Amino acid sequence: MKSQHPSFALTQADEAYFCEIPAPFLDLLKLLHHEKMNYCEIAQQAHLPRGTVATRIFRARALIKRRRAEDEARNETWQDPTMEMAV
Numbered sequence: 001m002k003s004q005h006p007s008f009a010l011t012q013a014d015e016a017y018f019c020e021i022p023a024p025f026l027d028l029l030k031l032l033h034h035e036k037m038n039y040c041e042i043a044q045q046a047h048l049p050r051g052t053v054a055t056r057i058f059r060a061r062a063l064i065k066r067r068r069a070e071d072e073a074r075n076e077t078w079q080d081p082t083m084e085m086a087v
Contacts, residue, residue, distance in 0.1 A: 010064070019068045023067055026059035 010033045018026055031042045039057070043050040 014064050014068070015065050020067065021060050021063050025056045025063075028056050029060040032057055 010029075028042055028046060031037045031045065032039075035040065037045070039050050039053050041052045042048075046053065
């Protein structure tokens with residue numbers, strides 16, 4: 001049984017955020033999304049409790065979601081035609 005959440009899809013563009021994710025979180029996220037391992041398999045390989053794996057993956061995803069939202073908000077503000085330019 002895979003433990004991936006369909007509400008979170010990791011895209012190629014998200015890899016730009018990887019440099020901002022602490023290594024212990026990123027390593028587990030890569031095992032989940034790139035190696036297609038489930039949480040139990042990751043826990044065995046990383047010698048960590050399953051709960052620790054789940055928490056670290058949750059936090060890594062939260063960091064990516066936050067960065068996505070920040071970037072989208074920045075892009076929407078930049079492209080908003082109703083905004084007046086300051087002179």
